[in-house]
Amino acid sequence: MLDAADWAPLALTLKVSLLATLIALVGGVALAFVFARVRFPGRDTLDAILTLPMVMPPTVLGYYLIVVVGRKGWLGPWLDDTFGIQLMFTWQGAVLAAAIVAFPLVFKSARAALEDVEPTLERAARTLGSTEPAVFFRVTLPLAARGTLAGTLLAFARAMGEFGATLMIAGNLPGRTQTLSLAVYDAVQAGDEARADALVLLISAVCVTILVVSSRLLAPRR
Amino acid sequence: MTKRRLPLLLAASLFAAGAQAEELIVSAAASLTNAFKEIGQGFERKHAGDRITFNFAASGALLAQIEKGAPVDVFASADQETMDKAEAGRHLEPGSRRDFAGNSLVVVVPRDSTLKLDGLAALADPEVERVAIGNPATTPNGRYARAALAAAGQWGAVEPKLVLAENVRQSLNYVGRGEVEAGFVFATDAAQDKDKVRIALEVPTEQAIVYPIAVVAGSRKPLARAFVDYVRSAEGQAVLKRYGFKSPN
Amino acid sequence: MKLSVDIDVRLRTGRGRRAREFLLRAAFESADERMVIFGPSGSGKSVTIQAIAGLMRPERGRIALGGRVLFDSACGIDLPARERRVGYLFQDYALFPHLTVADNAGYALRRWPWRLSAEGRERVGAMLELFGLSMLADSLPRDLSGGQRQRVALARALLHEPEVLLLDEPFAAMDLLLRGRMRDELTAIQERFRVPMVVITHDLEDVRTFADTLVIYRHGAVAETLPCKAIRDREGEAGAWARIQNACGGVFDAA
Numbered sequence A: 001m002l003d004a005a006d007w008a009p010l011a012l013t014l015k016v017s018l019l020a021t022l023i024a025l026v027g028g029v030a031l032a033f034v035f036a037r038v039r040f041p042g043r044d045t046l047d048a049i050l051t052l053p054m055v056m057p058p059t060v061l062g063y064y065l066i067v068v069v070g071r072k073g074w075l076g077p078w079l080d081d082t083f084g085i086q087l088m089f090t091w092q093g094a095v096l097a098a099a100i101v102a103f104p105l106v107f108k109s110a111r112a113a114l115e116d117v118e119p120t121l122e123r124a125a126r127t128l129g130s131t132e133p134a135v136f137f138r139v140t141l142p143l144a145a146r147g148t149l150a151g152t153l154l155a156f157a158r159a160m161g162e163f164g165a166t167l168m169i170a171g172n173l174p175g176r177t178q179t180l181s182l183a184v185y186d187a188v189q190a191g192d193e194a195r196a197d198a199l200v201l202l203i204s205a206v207c208v209t210i211l212v213v214s215s216r217l218l219a220p221r222r
Numbered sequence B: 001m002t003k004r005r006l007p008l009l010l011a012a013s014l015f016a017a018g019a020q021a022e023e024l025i026v027s028a029a030a031s032l033t034n035a036f037k038e039i040g041q042g043f044e045r046k047h048a049g050d051r052i053t054f055n056f057a058a059s060g061a062l063l064a065q066i067e068k069g070a071p072v073d074v075f076a077s078a079d080q081e082t083m084d085k086a087e088a089g090r091h092l093e094p095g096s097r098r099d100f101a102g103n104s105l106v107v108v109v110p111r112d113s114t115l116k117l118d119g120l121a122a123l124a125d126p127e128v129e130r131v132a133i134g135n136p137a138t139t140p141n142g143r144y145a146r147a148a149l150a151a152a153g154q155w156g157a158v159e160p161k162l163v164l165a166e167n168v169r170q171s172l173n174y175v176g177r178g179e180v181e182a183g184f185v186f187a188t189d190a191a192q193d194k195d196k197v198r199i200a201l202e203v204p205t206e207q208a209i210v211y212p213i214a215v216v217a218g219s220r221k222p223l224a225r226a227f228v229d230y231v232r233s234a235e236g237q238a239v240l241k242r243y244g245f246k247s248p249n
Numbered sequence C: 001m002k003l004s005v006d007i008d009v010r011l012r013t014g015r016g017r018r019a020r021e022f023l024l025r026a027a028f029e030s031a032d033e034r035m036v037i038f039g040p041s042g043s044g045k046s047v048t049i050q051a052i053a054g055l056m057r058p059e060r061g062r063i064a065l066g067g068r069v070l071f072d073s074a075c076g077i078d079l080p081a082r083e084r085r086v087g088y089l090f091q092d093y094a095l096f097p098h099l100t101v102a103d104n105a106g107y108a109l110r111r112w113p114w115r116l117s118a119e120g121r122e123r124v125g126a127m128l129e130l131f132g133l134s135m136l137a138d139s140l141p142r143d144l145s146g147g148q149r150q151r152v153a154l155a156r157a158l159l160h161e162p163e164v165l166l167l168d169e170p171f172a173a174m175d176l177l178l179r180g181r182m183r184d185e186l187t188a189i190q191e192r193f194r195v196p197m198v199v200i201t202h203d204l205e206d207v208r209t210f211a212d213t214l215v216i217y218r219h220g221a222v223a224e225t226l227p228c229k230a231i232r233d234r235e236g237e238a239g240a241w242a243r244i245q246n247a248c249g250g251v252f253d254a255a
Helices: A004-037 A043-055 A058-069 A076-083 A091-115 A119-127 A132-159 A164-170 A179-187 A193-217 B002-021 B031-045 B059-067 B080-088 B121-125 B140-151 B154-160 B169-178 B187-192 B222-232 B235-244 C045-053 C099-105 C118-130 C147-157 C178-192 C206-211 C230-251
Strands: B023-029 B051-057 B074-076 B098-103 B105-110 B131-134 B162-165 B181-186 B197-204 B209-215 C003-013 C018-028 C034-038 C058-063 C068-072 C086-089 C164-168 C197-201 C215-219 C221-226
Touching: A004 A043, A004 A091, A004 A132, A004 A179, A004 A193, A004 B051, A043 A091, A058 A076, A058 A091, A058 A164, A091 A164, A091 C003, A119 A132, A119 C003, A119 C086, A132 A179, A132 A193, A164 C206, A179 A193, A179 B059, A179 B169, B002 B140, B023 B031, B023 B059, B023 B222, B031 B051, B031 B222, B031 B235, B051 B059, B051 C147, B059 B074, B074 B222, B080 B140, B080 B209, B098 B235, B098 C221, B105 B140, B105 B169, B105 B187, B105 C034, B105 C045, B105 C178, B121 B140, B121 B197, B131 B140, B131 B169, B140 B154, B140 B169, B154 B162, B162 B169, B169 B187, B169 B197, B181 B187, B181 B197, B187 B197, B222 B235, B222 C230, B235 C164, C003 C045, C018 C045, C018 C215, C034 C206, C034 C230, C045 C058, C045 C086, C045 C164, C045 C197, C086 C147, C099 C118, C099 C147, C118 C147, C147 C178, C178 C197, C197 C206, C206 C230, C221 C230
Parallel strands: B023 B051, B023 B074, B131 B162, B131 B181, C018 C221, C034 C197, C034 C215, C086 C164, C164 C197
Antiparallel strands: B074 B209, B098 B209, B105 B181, B105 B197, C003 C018, C003 C058, C058 C068, C215 C221
């Protein structure tokens, strides 16, 4: 049913999704902190822009990405010349696409969670001698962790399922950029039902596992 | 009295018009996009009131749709292999299959590219980082290209550089945008995008590239046969020729 | 230890048309160990101790504790809260909900990388013992009663070894019985640790039992400062109480 070649999409999907989620997590929490604490002009507009990838059709997103990082895009040539980084048709491009769609999920949930933290608690920490980084890591972040984690798990699932933008920017190259979603698409297109069935079963098993783990993690204590 | 009769009359006339006008769904290989659109217009002029809806994609993908029961009336593929599969799966109206056009395989490069390709072996050079072809699993274009590369002994060297496209038009698009150094397309596709790509190499194929067309089983529309005949008629063939297609023999 | 405060604070609350400006002029000083700041709600009491703690910056002024200048707008000095060695008891105690009683209490003892030394653990243990909280060391704040929470907050503040302890209406949320008990406890703690305390209240009983120095606020300014301890020494308890009532009596009328 499944041979060695079929595990490649799973390995690739996990690699891409984990990396993309990590990027979305760090970026999302950092920006959420700024947005939750600092009032600056245009904050709401910028928040809306950062949330756009969540509502934009993936193909539109894919197109914008091509315009920016394609061989003849705004940043593409510069990235290649300066860093030797190519994003089109590479798994790194897939990471970029997945990270962008995952980001708003982390950002929004982290911002809400951070805003929920009582400022009095942070003030108390300061009177007890904590530096600002200590206040963030010892008080603010732990209290915002649950909400942020919930958003992050959603982000991971979204990254795993990314298809449209990934197809456009990373292509559908077996073994190199063919994630699980693309592999299923391929199998259906080629009429290979056996492979499609097996892959879908695999993806479903992974998704169910994620859901079970996440509900355990987020279960109310006691 | 007129006030009450008018809407009724309107509805009745619409029904009457609908009863006579037919709609045809034609699934055709991506490389036929421009030629068939024009052929469709000519056909609609001849059959007033009837409408043709086209569905262009990779031949393999189109077959997959038909196999799943898509309500297609006519199927035109870019290779015999896909049509053979359709026939073996009993998706064709027996006796309706005909060949209607020929094509050739070429390698194109971006218009402003300085690459000189004197043979398929040149694709193995380091200057060529990426080569676009249609996905061999679903596109005739990809299969022809793979066969040609294998015959020239270059498949192993070129395969790691391949960027698989959904269909031949996407392969063309990649070259036109400069995302790849070179790409396999049909001669007719190259002619479509003259301002963005140029033909660098003509690729001889073991088998001649001949396009078949057939009525899909279960389509009980006499119009479907009429369309197949029209494509093979002098008018249809003239359009195809204008777009660079060769005659089927 | 002498605490001297001389500040102007301008507070703006609300936005646009509903904006309200609040001006506070506070100036007082005392070397007594028990100071009470008394006044009606909204008179600027909390703002004052927030400024002392470094949680709010006055527009202009000077705050000095012992020999140290915590804030001086003229010289550009503004010590961040963490360096002021000030203990603060918030009105809702501000216990960290995700930390146990022991971890809350020992919070100030952990510096990067935030591990508790053996000595630290001992000190936390001793403090919890003193407050009768040893059995609750592993409990979370949400499982504690109001009185227990206040004790944890006090323990936490004291473990920081502050030079002054600021208490924002510490007994406001308590019933009469508990209030009396906690007042006695606070007095006992003050005597044991000898740490100067500044208590904000609008309860005259707190003033009577606690104040060595009484600072009365009215309309966003210090209306009067009463050296209660000195008065008590001179005129006795009754006399002092009469003076206190007299001074405080007018506060709520003239609102």
